[in-house]
Amino acid sequence: MNKELEHSFVEELEKNQNIVHKVCRIYTNNQDAHNDLFQEITIQLWKAYPKFRGDSKFSTWMYRVGLNTAITLYRKRKRSIRTEDFDAFEFKIKSEPYDDTEEEQLKLLYKAVHQLNDIEKALVFLYLEDKNYKEISETIGISEVNARVKMNRIKTKLRTILNP
Amino acid sequence: MDELELLKKDWKSNEDTKYPKLSYKEIYKMILKKSSSIVKWIFIISILEFLLWTGISFSFKNTDYNKRFESYHAENIMIPLLILGYIILAYFFYRFYINYRTISATDSAKILMENILKTRRTVKQYVGFNLIYMAVSAFVALGVQFDRDKEMISLMDKASANGEIFKFYAMTIILTLVFLGVLIAIILGFYYLIYGILLKRLNSNYKELKKLEV
Numbered sequence: 467m468n469k470e471l472e473h474s475f476v477e478e479l480e481k482n483q484n485i486v487h488k489v490c491r492i493y494t495n496n497q498d499a500h501n502d503l504f505q506e507i508t509i510q511l512w513k514a515y516p517k518f519r520g521d522s523k524f525s526t527w528m529y530r531v532g533l534n535t536a537i538t539l540y541r542k543r544k545r546s547i548r549t550e551d552f553d554a555f556e557f558k559i560k561s562e563p564y565d566d567t568e569e570e571q572l573k574l575l576y577k578a579v580h581q582l583n584d585i586e587k588a589l590v591f592l593y594l595e596d597k598n599y600k601e602i603s604e605t606i607g608i609s610e611v612n613a614r615v616k617m618n619r620i621k622t623k624l625r626t627i628l629n630p
Numbered sequence: 631m632d633e634l635e636l637l638k639k640d641w642k643s644n645e646d647t648k649y650p651k652l653s654y655k656e657i658y659k660m661i662l663k664k665s666s667s668i669v670k671w672i673f674i675i676s677i678l679e680f681l682l683w684t685g686i687s688f689s690f691k692n693t694d695y696n697k698r699f700e701s702y703h704a705e706n707i708m709i710p711l712l713i714l715g716y717i718i719l720a721y722f723f724y725r726f727y728i729n730y731r732t733i734s735a736t737d738s739a740k741i742l743m744e745n746i747l748k749t750r751r752t753v754k755q756y757v758g759f760n761l762i763y764m765a766v767s768a769f770v771a772l773g774v775q776f777d778r779d780k781e782m783i784s785l786m787d788k789a790s791a792n793g794e795i796f797k798f799y800a801m802t803i804i805l806t807l808v809f810l811g812v813l814i815a816i817i818l819g820f821y822y823l824i825y826g827i828l829l830k831r832l833n834s835n836y837k838e839l840k841k842l843e844v
Contacts, residue, residue, distance in 0.1 A: 487649035534838025
């Protein structure tokens with residue numbers, strides 16, 4: 467029974483692992499921290515899996531557990547290096563060639579997102595993942611109206627970071 | 631174009647190639663590893679706190695002081711105090727366990743934070759209770775000593791012969807207060823440090839969420 471559970475879980479996660487990678491990308495800024503957070507999210511997903519009843523999609527459920535781990539549960543194993551190696555990491559992960567100005571702007575954008583606080587990052591992440599405000603508000607635990615208001619503020623905040 | 635739209639365009643492009651692809655085996659290995667989550671740390675520290683306080687009350691059992699205290703025959707005061715202590719310990723432990731079990735990573739971010747803070751609060755109340763209990767016990771013990779300790783009584787007789795009985799009471803009580811005060815300050819400082827570090831991020835994130843509601 468346990469083996470079966472393990473098998474179905476690992477298979478599902480292998481299929482949907484990009485969601486976890488994306489959470490890590492928003493919340494960490496170097497490869498070590500990325501791997502470490504990925505590890506913890508995997509453990510938390512596995513721990514919560516017996517209670518996953520399939521009334522929501524596996525991926526939807528992953529968003530919650532993933533974000534909860536990144537925002538609340540996760541505790542760094544070792545001190546990770548801060549912004550220094552951030553640029554290199556972003557470059558490694560990106561693949562499509564852009565024209566220079568757009569590439570430059572994107573680099574700054576990612577950097578700006580990394581300056582947001584944990585809750586703001588969660589909203590940006592769900593927004594980038596095309597989640598509607600209902601889902602965003604349910605995942606975070608605030609009202610839909612407040613989620614909208616906050617999202618607008620974040621946009622303004624990003625703009626101020628980019629054009630000080 | 632809106633900054634976030636530009637970001638979204640990039641975010642969604644080449645999803646399959648820009649992230650590492652972990653194999654079945656690699657993921658399987660991960661689920662066998664131990665978590666290092668904040669909840670686990672709070673659980674461990676809380677259990678240590680329960681053990682510590684129970685341990686402290688047990689370690690008093692065989693000290694000379696305790697033996698001397700037994701000679702006062704103050705059981706009718708000390709035994710109810712002891713039983714009360716254990717009942718309250720059981721109550722707190724039960725609440726702690728119930729709270730701990732409600733923590734679930736599948737709740738919304740806010741509920742999850744609230745449940746963690748609730749669990750933490752239970753242990754905090756337990757520590758608070760212990761500090762009060764400690765202070766009350768110290769004064770009850772002092773009262774018993776005033777009443778029944780031979781050395782104490784002879785000291786008091788001496789003091790009252792010199793007309794300094796009030797000074798004697800005042801000094802003893804003030805010394806006990808100072809001793810308790812220093813002890814409590816050290817304990818609280820220690821807690822403040824541990825939980826300050828452990829819950830710093832959680833507290834600031836929770837504050838941020840609360841801020842969104844007004």
